[in-house]
Amino acid sequence: MRIGFFVKEAFRALKRSAAPSLAATLTILLTALVLGVFIPIVQATTGTANEVRGRVVVDAYVKPDASGTQIEELRQALIATPNVANVEYISKEKALAREKERNADAYQLLGSNPLPDAFRITPADPDGSEALVASLSSPADEKSADTARAGPLGAIDEVRNREEETEKILSATGLVKLLTAGLAALLVFASIALIANTIRLSIFARRREVEVMRLVGATNWFIRWPFVIEGVVVGLMGGAAAIGLLYLAKVVFVDPLSHRFALLAAPETIHFPLLVALLMGACIAVSALGSGLTLRRFLRV
Amino acid sequence: MAATRTSRRASARTREPASEGMAKRLAPRRDVPVVELRGVSKVYDGGSVGLEQAWMRIARGEFVFLVGPTGCGKSTTLKLLLKEMEPSEGEVLISGSDVSRIPRRKVPYLRRNIGVVFQDYKLLPNRTIYANVAYSLEVIGEGRASIRRKVPEILRLVGLSTKLHSYPDELSGGEQQRVSIARAFVNHPPLLLADEPTGNLDPETSIGIMQLIYRINRAGTTVIVATHDRDMVDKMRRRVIELQDGRVIRDQLSGLYRPDESTREFGIRLRGESPGAGLEGRPS
Numbered sequence: 064m065r066i067g068f069f070v071k072e073a074f075r076a077l078k079r080s081a082a083p084s085l086a087a088t089l090t091i092l093l094t095a096l097v098l099g100v101f102i103p104i105v106q107a108t109t110g111t112a113n114e115v116r117g118r119v120v121v122d123a124y125v126k127p128d129a130s131g132t133q134i135e136e137l138r139q140a141l142i143a144t145p146n147v148a149n150v151e152y153i154s155k156e157k158a159l160a161r162e163k164e165r166n167a168d169a170y171q172l173l174g175s176n177p178l179p180d181a182f183r184i185t186p187a188d189p190d191g192s193e194a195l196v197a198s199l200s201s202p203a204d205e206k207s208a209d210t211a212r213a214g215p216l217g218a219i220d221e222v223r224n225r226e227e228e229t230e231k232i233l234s235a236t237g238l239v240k241l242l243t244a245g246l247a248a249l250l251v252f253a254s255i256a257l258i259a260n261t262i263r264l265s266i267f268a269r270r271r272e273v274e275v276m277r278l279v280g281a282t283n284w285f286i287r288w289p290f291v292i293e294g295v296v297v298g299l300m301g302g303a304a305a306i307g308l309l310y311l312a313k314v315v316f317v318d319p320l321s322h323r324f325a326l327l328a329a330p331e332t333i334h335f336p337l338l339v340a341l342l343m344g345a346c347i348a349v350s351a352l353g354s355g356l357t358l359r360r361f362l363r364v
Numbered sequence: 365m366a367a368t369r370t371s372r373r374a375s376a377r378t379r380e381p382a383s384e385g386m387a388k389r390l391a392p393r394r395d396v397p398v399v400e401l402r403g404v405s406k407v408y409d410g411g412s413v414g415l416e417q418a419w420m421r422i423a424r425g426e427f428v429f430l431v432g433p434t435g436c437g438k439s440t441t442l443k444l445l446l447k448e449m450e451p452s453e454g455e456v457l458i459s460g461s462d463v464s465r466i467p468r469r470k471v472p473y474l475r476r477n478i479g480v481v482f483q484d485y486k487l488l489p490n491r492t493i494y495a496n497v498a499y500s501l502e503v504i505g506e507g508r509a510s511i512r513r514k515v516p517e518i519l520r521l522v523g524l525s526t527k528l529h530s531y532p533d534e535l536s537g538g539e540q541q542r543v544s545i546a547r548a549f550v551n552h553p554p555l556l557l558a559d560e561p562t563g564n565l566d567p568e569t570s571i572g573i574m575q576l577i578y579r580i581n582r583a584g585t586t587v588i589v590a591t592h593d594r595d596m597v598d599k600m601r602r603r604v605i606e607l608q609d610g611r612v613i614r615d616q617l618s619g620l621y622r623p624d625e626s627t628r629e630f631g632i633r634l635r636g637e638s639p640g641a642g643l644e645g646r647p648s
């Protein structure tokens with residue numbers, strides 16, 4: 064009965080103050096649109112960055128004179144090394160075939176195969192690739208040849224981090240991410256200020272009403288609940304409209320184009336249902352809290 | 365008409381135990397005054413004086429007129445009782461407890477026990493008359509069925525049964541005043557404060573309203589009426605507390621609006637022969 068009364072009160076107020084309610088709804092709608100566009104973009108760039116980081120590899124070239132058993136021992140040793148996720152053996156023939164594919168003319172000129180056998184190591188943590196390179200190659204550099212060459216790692220000729228090129232990609236996506244996140248934060252902040260202001264105006268217009276309610280013995284929560292429910296309804300409407308628009312945009316623009324742009328198809332992009340839930344939650348929370356908290360000032364009578 | 369009045373009176377009487385129960389909540393002991401002002405002063409922010417060293421004790425079940433020229437502090441007194449503001453000095457006690465000690469959280473419960481007819485009506489502008497009166501019942505969690513029964517009944521009593529679904533701005537001043545009265549009476553509070561309840565009413569309706577207040581008082585409710593209605597005060601012959609410049613200058617059982625003035629004296633005042641007592645002493 065109480066809840067029914069509060070809901071009825073909320074809808075009565077919404078109907079009566081249609082203009083401020085509409086303004087609040089539109090502000091919520093805009094905020095939700097901004098969030099709805101920027102969350103996937105930030106997510107997608109993060110996803111791309113992660114993918115690139117996933118491609119960080121360490122190549123360990125095998126000495127040309129290593130025997131088959133040595134190579135097999137080396138593989139076992141590499142697999143057992145910390146921070147190694149995957150080890151792929153690339154024989155010199157395979158390497159040549161790959162390079163030929165890429166740059167046929169240049170390799171056509173070579174009579175023999177200049178490439179060594181190699182292990183392509185994918186580190187579990189891309190940031191630790193530097194350390195991995197160091198741990199695999201240090202014995203060769205500093206210690207005396209005998210002790211170092213004794214273990215299976217002795218078959219390693221040279222270790223190279225293939226990170227140099229990925230470094231550039233990472234810093235570029237990092238910048239994009241930072242920029243979009245900053246812009247989104249700014250826009251969201253502006254929208255929240257706008258919402259707070261809209262709500263404050265609509266409550267200010269009703270402060271006399273609130274004052275009278277206090278004087279006839281209404282408790283703060285008795286006055287507040289209809290306002291909070293009103294906020295929830297406004298949030299619900301704004302959020303639903305924003306999600307409708309976003310869905311339309313997704314179906315009309317993003318989905319048909321996604322196969323052309325890697326960014327749009329990035330696997331880490333947030334799922335649409337999750338995005339919907341997130342946006343709805345944010346809209347409702349912001350407007351309900353906004354109206355509930357703004358009311359505090361007028362409940363001091 | 366007479367028949368309905370009698371039945372109304374009967375129904376007021378049947379509700380007597382309930383309102384007495386409420387009265388007990390406010391006045392646990394018979395000897396504790398329902399309202400007590402101990403040296404209360406109120407100086408407004410602008411520096412104007414609302415009350416100055418006012419003392420009064422009003423026992424349970426009393427009927428008191430608060431009279432005095434405009435600006436003498438009648439509304440200030442009532443606002444202090446409702447804890448609409450704090451006194452600058454002194455103590456305001458309701459049923460023996462200092463209202464300035466009541467925490468903000470508990471204030472609504474104090475106000476539910478005090479029905480108030482505001483001088484400026486204070487109706488909720490965006491609600492119908494019916495909804496306005498119903499609101500003060502909804503606030504105390506009254507059931508829907510009982511609201512549907514009580515609200516039309518009290519509105520009929522103040523003569524507004526045809527305007528249930530009008531909005532306050534569609535009513536005349538006197539009609540709005542009657543809505544305010546209906547709202548203050550509808551839950552039979554143990555203490556009733558009425559600020560100019562008959563200020564905008566014609567003599568016939570005024571008598572109807574005073575009858576209503578009288579009946580409420582007979583049912584055990586303590587009543588304080590701030591008024592300029594000389595006729596009413598003189599005819600009712602109740603306790604009169606007169607204020608002037610925020611001070612209590614007279615407290616008289618079964619008093620008159622202005623007891624010490626003969627027709628001759630009034631004639632002198634009317635002709636302006638006595639300086640300092642011009643229009644200010646007359647009701648506006």
Ligand SMILES: Nc1ncnc2c1ncn2[C@@H]1O[C@H](COP(=O)(O)OP(=O)(O)OP(=O)(O)O)[C@@H](O)[C@H]1O
Nearest residue numbers: 408410412413414433434435436437438439440441
């Ligand atoms: N909110 C306020 N701010 C400043 N001064 C006020 C305020 N309310 C009342 N006053 C002043 O306090 C004094 C007493 O006012 P109050 O309203 O109590 O008079 P009153 O007896 O009710 O008069 P009336 O018969 O005209 O209603 C007046 O001088 C008035 O100007």
Ligand SMILES: [Mg+2]
Nearest residue numbers: 438439483559
């Ligand atoms: Mg007044």
